[in-house]
Amino acid sequence: MNENSLETIELEMAVLIRRITSITSDKRNGILDRSAYLLLLQLHVQGSSGVKALADEFQLDTSTVSRQAAGLEQKGYVEKVPDPMDGRAYFYQITDFGIKVLVEYKQGRLDRITKLLNGWSDEDCEKFGDLLRKFNQSIVGKK
Amino acid sequence: MNENSLETIELEMAVLIRRITSITSDKRNGILDRSAYLLLLQLHVQGSSGVKALADEFQLDTSTVSRQAAGLEQKGYVEKVPDPMDGRAYFYQITDFGIKVLVEYKQGRLDRITKLLNGWSDEDCEKFGDLLRKFNQSIVGKK
DNA sequence: TTATATAGTTGTATAGTACAATTATTAAAC
DNA sequence: GTTTAATAATTGTACTATACAACTATATAA
Numbered sequence: 001m002n003e004n005s006l007e008t009i010e011l012e013m014a015v016l017i018r019r020i021t022s023i024t025s026d027k028r029n030g031i032l033d034r035s036a037y038l039l040l041l042q043l044h045v046q047g048s049s050g051v052k053a054l055a056d057e058f059q060l061d062t063s064t065v066s067r068q069a070a071g072l073e074q075k076g077y078v079e080k081v082p083d084p085m086d087g088r089a090y091f092y093q094i095t096d097f098g099i100k101v102l103v104e105y106k107q108g109r110l111d112r113i114t115k116l117l118n119g120w121s122d123e124d125c126e127k128f129g130d131l132l133r134k135f136n137q138s139i140v141g142k143k
Numbered sequence: 144m145n146e147n148s149l150e151t152i153e154l155e156m157a158v159l160i161r162r163i164t165s166i167t168s169d170k171r172n173g174i175l176d177r178s179a180y181l182l183l184l185q186l187h188v189q190g191s192s193g194v195k196a197l198a199d200e201f202q203l204d205t206s207t208v209s210r211q212a213a214g215l216e217q218k219g220y221v222e223k224v225p226d227p228m229d230g231r232a233y234f235y236q237i238t239d240f241g242i243k244v245l246v247e248y249k250q251g252r253l254d255r256i257t258k259l260l261n262g263w264s265d266e267d268c269e270k271f272g273d274l275l276r277k278f279n280q281s282i283v284g285k286k
Numbered sequence: 287t288t289a290t291a292t293a294g295t296t297g298t299a300t301a302g303t304a305c306a307a308t309t310a311t312t313a314a315a316c
Numbered sequence: 317g318t319t320t321a322a323t324a325a326t327t328g329t330a331c332t333a334t335a336c337a338a339c340t341a342t343a344t345a346a
Contacts, residue, residue, distance in 0.1 A: 002265050008272030009260070010252050011184075012279055014177055017163050019282045020156065021302070021332095022202060033332060034157050041154075052293055059165060061335055066295060068333085088293040088342045109153050116281045117152070122145050124274060129151030131271040136155055138259045139162045164333070167301090176301060195324055204304055209326055211302085231311045231324040 023112075032105045039068050040077055040094060040102045048091040050083065059140070077101055166255075175248045182211050183220055183237060183245045191234040193226065202283070220244055 032040065042057060043049070051069060055062040069092050072078045077098030083089035094102070117125055167177050175183065185200060186192070194212060198205040212235050215221045220241030226232035237245070260268055 002268055005265070005268040005272045006253055006256060006260070008276060009268065010249070010256050012272060012275035013163065013256070014181055014252075015279050016275060017160060017167075017177060018181060018201065018203075018302090019279060020160050021164075022304090023282070034160060035333065038157055038161060050293070051295090058161065060161075060333095062294065063296080063336080064334055066293095070295085083293090086293075086343075088340095090294075106153070109157075110149055113149055113153050113156070116278070117149070120277075120281075122148070124277070125145055125148040125152065127270060128274040128278065129148045129155060131267060131274065132155035132159060133151060134263075134267070135259070135271065136158050136162060138263075139166070161333090164301095165335090178302065193324070194326090203302095205325065206305080206327080207303055209324095213326085226324090229312075229324080231309095233325075 032101065035068055036072055036077075037102070037105055037109075039065070040072060040098055041106075043078060043092055043094045044099060044102055048081075048093040050089050050091055052089070054092075072098070175244065178211055179215055179220075180245070180248055180252075182208070183215060183241055184249075186221060186235055186237045187242060187245055191224075191236040193232050193234055195232070197235075215241070 038058065039054060042054060046057075049057075051062050051065050054060075054069070055065040058065065069078065069080070073080050073092070076095060078092045078094050081091050081093055083091055120128075181201065182197060185197060189200075192200075194205050194208045197203075197212070198208040201208065212221065212223070216223050216235070219238060221235045221237050224234050224236055226234055263271075
């Protein structure tokens with residue numbers, strides 16, 4: 001494999017994470033943080049589930065997800081309902097308000113990314129999306 | 144611009160940050176954290192500089208860089224030398240030990256990324272590196 | 287029916303960041 | 317030249333995002 005490409009990816013990945021971390025910690029960019037966003041999105045797209053399933057899905061510790069879910073509940077974006085089949089377990093269910101906030105937040109993200117990608121060719125946008133997805137899948141597989 | 148590509152990039156970017164954040168918080172992955180690594184790399188490649196210049200370069204708050212630099216100094220990776228031209232300012236200079244640690248850490252990162260990219264074509268690797276660099280440059284320009 | 291596994295929560299710790307206040311020093315105004 | 321304003325760096329505080337360890341309550345297996 002080309003050593004030079006690897007070095008570029010290695011460096012630019014580090015830079016990317018730092019830049020994005022900095023941007024998403026900016027409160028002007030919406031009421032949701034990145035993690036809450038992904039959690040809410042998952043509950044919206046895949047339906048209700050519990051802390052364990054979410055933690056597995058995201059490869060996070062259950063304690064992390066538990067706190068994030070509690071935060072979402074506290075803000076009224078999700079409802080916590082006991083699992084009738086298992087006295088230990090709960091389902092988190094996105095509320096109408098949660099959906100509304102999710103949609104708005106996502107649009108804000110899309111707007112910012114659209115600005116960033118101003119001037120990029122359609123081909124590059126498509127390829128970038130594909131490669132990011134592929135890379136993320138590689139991480140899941142190999143971690 | 145293609146709406147679909149945008150949505151993919153938007154989503155996969157969020158996922159990527161979460162996954163990488165998780166990986167780099169794993170202590171097995173070396174003695175440096177990502178931020179310290181970038182700081183040290185900058186001091187190695189671009190030469191000594193002060194907190195202000197580093198903060199500008201990285202678009203971080205000076206307080207953040209100040210603490211990171213203090214951490215590097217404490218570990219003996221850099222030396223803090225007063226600027227002879229300005230009594231307020233200092234230069235942080237990478238030490239031989241710092242260079243050694245930097246090189247080792249970088250190799251660890253490269254090894255992990257090489258594993259992740261196992262099975263990728265040379266073309267995709269090259270393209271991914273190029274697009275990441277381009278995206279990072281877009282962030283600097285537009286932020 | 288006792289032992290073990292599981293779902294979830296909470297306490298504690300760390301990295302990484304920002305903002306505000308402070309100190310020391312330099313540069314600018316007058 | 318003295319006062320005022322700007323700048324380099326540090327420190328206090330706070331917040332997000334994460335992990336690990338200890339714990340509670342419930343369920344499953346021996």
